Amino acid sequence: MKVFKSRIDTESEEFKINSLHHRNLSNELKKELERIISGGKESSKLLHQSRGKLLPRERVNQLLDPGSPFLEFSQMAAFGLYENEVPSAGIICGLGRVGGTEAVILANDATVKGGTYYPMTVKKHLRAQEIAMENRLPCIYLVDSGGAFLPLQDEVFPDRDHFGRIFYNQARLSSEGLSQIAVVLGSCTAGGAYVPAMCDETVIVENQGTIFLGGPPLVKAATGMEVSSEELGGGEVHARISGVADHLARNDAHALEITRNILSVTNQSIQKANGFSSEIQEPLYPA
Numbered sequence: 001m002k003v004f005k006s007r008i009d010t011e012s013e014e015f016k017i018n019s020l021h022h023r024n025l026s027n028e029l030k031k032e033l034e035r036i037i038s039g040g041k042e043s044s045k046l047l048h049q050s051r052g053k054l055l056p057r058e059r060v061n062q063l064l065d066p067g068s069p070f071l072e073f074s075q076m077a078a079f080g081l082y083e084n085e086v087p088s089a090g091i092i093c094g095l096g097r098v099g100g101t102e103a104v105i106l107a108n109d110a111t112v113k114g115g116t117y118y119p120m121t122v123k124k125h126l127r128a129q130e131i132a133m134e135n136r137l138p139c140i141y142l143v144d145s146g147g148a149f150l151p152l153q154d155e156v157f158p159d160r161d162h163f164g165r166i167f168y169n170q171a172r173l174s175s176e177g178l179s180q181i182a183v184v185l186g187s188c189t190a191g192g193a194y195v196p197a198m199c200d201e202t203v204i205v206e207n208q209g210t211i212f213l214g215g216p217p218l219v220k221a222a223t224g225m226e227v228s229s230e231e232l233g234g235g236e237v238h239a240r241i242s243g244v245a246d247h248l249a250r251n252d253a254h255a256l257e258i259t260r261n262i263l264s265v266t267n268q269s270i271q272k273a274n275g276f277s278s279e280i281q282e283p284l285y286p287a
Contacts, residue, residue: 040111093128099264107142115145138179147190184209206235
């Protein structure tokens with residue numbers, strides 16, 4: 001590899017001024033990213049953990065092969081865009097290695113407005129699917145979402161690249177032999193319920209994951225019937241009766257282990273065709 005030598009004078013006054021300015025900007029960016037990566041409010045995170053759930057980024061880290069990198073997409077999506085803070089648009093997206101297979105990971109952050117979809121959440125989700133299509137990669141959806149953010153639903157649906165296009169993309173990716181895997185780790189309500197239903201394989205956590213178009217309050221309002229979340233659309237219902245789920249997991253960690261096993265035996269031909277290798281040449285200089 002040819003090394004290009006720089007003609008910049010690193011001792012000049014102009015360089016030093018520019019260097020200091022950009023280092024300050026870089027430090028500001030790092031601080032913002034640290035805040036964004038921390039996710040939702042502390043109270044939301046404590047509530048999430050009190051239910052026996054792993055935090056969203058803990059889920060991603062446990063899903064990845066040990067020691068493998070995670071290339072995150074669009075960390076600053078929705079930054080300063082809405083009246084309320086929506087860190088990383090309420091969804092974590094990126095490229096990682098799972099079960100020896102490169103895959104695009106999309107993880108709802110339920111600590112941010114219950115993992116609901118803002119308009120920019122939809123855009124970020126669609127962009128991740130677009131990257132998967134362009135690079136012929138399977139997708140893993142770590143689902144924990146209340147569906148569309150209702151106060152802004154008028155901006156979520158009326159668009160060519162709207163909420164429903166997520167499911168269109170799932171169908172296209174699956175038809176190309178790119179596995180669509182859903183891991184239902186919490187609420188999967190309304191439009192979000194289509195994500196696991198459209199996937200090739202679905203894992204659901206017992207007594208935690210739920211899939212339904214309308215929850216117990218809506219059922220009661222419409223029919224007068226009182227039913228629990230588990231009775232309406234829990235793990236037992238979908239793994240043993242409806243057939244929406246293929247695997248019933250004990251907890252988050254077990255669900256992620258099942259997912260790694262699924263990826264380890266699928267998409268191997270795609271990986272070879274893409275030319276992916278576990279032997280990666282290190283760059284000459286760090287990024």
